[in-house]
Amino acid sequence: MTAAAAEDLGFVPLRVAAVDPLTSDSAAITFELPEELQARFAFRPGQHLTLRRVADGQDLRRTYSVCTSAAGGPLRVAVKRLEGGVFSTWVLDALRPGDVLEVLPPAGRFGPAVDPARARKYGLVAAGSGITPVLSIAWTVLDVEPESEVVLVYGNRTSGDVMFLEELADLKDRFPDRLQVLHVLSREEQESELLSGRIDRARLQRLLDTLLTDVDEWYLCGPFGMVTDGRQTLLDAGVDPSAVHVELFHADAPPPRVRTVPAGSADTAVVTVVLHGRTTAVSVPKDGGSVLDAVLAVRADAPFACKGGVCGTCRARCVSGSVEMDVNYALEPDELAAGVVLTCQSHPTSDEVRLEFL
Ligand SMILES: Cc1cc2nc3c(=O)[nH]c(=O)nc-3n(C[C@H](O)[C@H](O)[C@H](O)COP(=O)(O)OP(=O)(O)OC[C@H]3O[C@@H](n4cnc5c(N)ncnc54)[C@H](O)[C@@H]3O)c2cc1C
Ligand code: FES
Structure with missing residues (x-):
């Protein structure tokens, strides 16, 4: 995967400024942030970055929370080793200052909207x-x-x-x-x-x-x-x-759910997605895989990281039709009320669905 293609996916190459051990099995990774990227990587407290690495033809993406003050702190995440974990082991054993990682700008809604006038x-x-x-x-x-x-x-x-x-x-x-x-x-x-x-x-x-x-x-x-x-x-x-x-940070995958198509309803739904300003329609079996997987087959630029319903990277607003999610560990009640869904967990329940990626 070339750098240009990675940027088409929304990832930005960032140079690692420092790798600082925190404990025997964790380290803080600080990124260099050139002036022109500072606005794009401004973060709110509690937000995370998705890091990407392509190794042996595998597209590895993992999410790590920013761990500094949003009031002027550097862009820094911390990674703890998960025994046998592909990404965390690589970060702790191989990543060095000067290396370049592909990084998605900050995302997520875990954290308060800080306000100097508040006393809480x-x-x-x-x-x-x-x-x-x-x-x-x-x-x-x-x-x-x-x-x-x-x-x-x-x-x-x-x-x-x-x-x-x-x-x-x-x-x-x-x-x-x-x-x-x-x-x-x-x-x-x-x-x-x-x-x-x-x-x-x-x-x-x-x-x-x-x-x-x-x-x-x-x-x-x-x-x-x-x-x-x-x-x-x-x-x-x-x-x-x-x-x-x-x-x-992680939830075990739920047991696979058997889906049935109601009598008189079409077996597949036409799912239209709006993503990076382009509209694409895909057929998605109602009793099959997720909407995200169907979209990824034709639009490699669809955003995702965990595919397990925890990181929220694959969020989209369902503007017409309906989908059902297997699990949701990422969306807050107000997002659900506004029709936001996790596409990695979504299965169509109407014949036509329109989703706008966020
Ligand atoms: C919103 C968000 C923020 C996160 N922030 C951080 C952070 O700041 N620091 C950090 O170190 N990690 C963080 N994580 C977790 C991180 O994204 C990776 O999941 C973690 O580093 C493991 O990746 P891996 O490739 O090493 O393990 P994998 O190779 O993906 O996993 C190996 C095995 O362990 C299981 N597994 C994966 N993650 C966990 C887990 N957390 N606990 C138990 N079992 C697990 C998998 O199912 C698999 O069987 C965050 C995750 C999310 C969704
Ligand atoms: S990709 Fe993480 S919630 Fe869908």
Whole structure:
């Protein structure tokens, strides 16, 4: 794949300025951002980048959250090694300063719209590499909202696994009255019993009763179980669902669903997509693969990364007709209400569908 073709897909070649180890199995990757790309790569707290690498004819795309302050921080992500993981292993073992990676501009809606006039208390709950977007949120809020407070609950196995230990300590030094960091360690005893163990429902409930009181907005990021249990604990405690925001990095694929075509309905739908200003129509079997896969067969420029319903890169607005999604871990309720769908999870349920990629 040539650089020009990659740019046709929306990717921009960015040079790696630095690779800084954070722990024995994670590193921060900082990109050089020439003046002319700064507006295109301006990010909001909690947003992510999709990185792409073509290796052995395989188009590998993975999403990584920006982990610096959106108020002037460098463009930096952090990658944690997943044992046997194709992309993370390559990044940690082979990526060097000076290398060039293909990168999609920032995307995603996990994170507040910061406003200097706001005075809020943010409750942030992260585990492992889930700290990356949460660090950006904490840092940006503290930089931009002088009256707001942040309480961060950060779970790891041991203190040696804690990513951004230094950055968190520096932030604490800069904002001693407005930032509280609670390290919860599952395999290391701490003085406080409350902070020794996993961030499960019982522990979060106890934290809610003691240290996490009067929170206005919640942001949770980590493994599937922690995030879904955490969200449910907050809802059970009476927190308004619109104040609870979650981000997942991975979800196991659901068992394949058997789809049937209702009697009297056509077997295939005509799906018309508007993408990068061009309109294309494809036939999509109603009982077959996803709309995204059908579109990719004729439009290689259709955006995607995880194909698992978590990253949101493949978002499109359904402007007519209807589709059904297998799973959705990426879209917020207001996006669903506005007709936004994940094309990697969508299957047509009407004979004609029109989708506009976002
Ligand atoms: C919105 C978003 C933001 C993300 N931000 C970050 C970030 O800031 N830092 C970071 O390190 N990662 C982040 N990720 C995860 C990242 O995109 C990759 O999924 C991760 O690096 C694993 O890729 P891999 O190629 O190494 O593993 P793969 O080769 O893709 O996976 C190997 C195996 O592990 C499973 N698997 C994949 N991911 C996970 C997981 N997270 N937990 C458990 N099993 C898994 C796969 O199903 C597969 O069986 C983010 C993901 C999303 C969707
Ligand atoms: S490609 Fe990640 S949600 Fe569809």
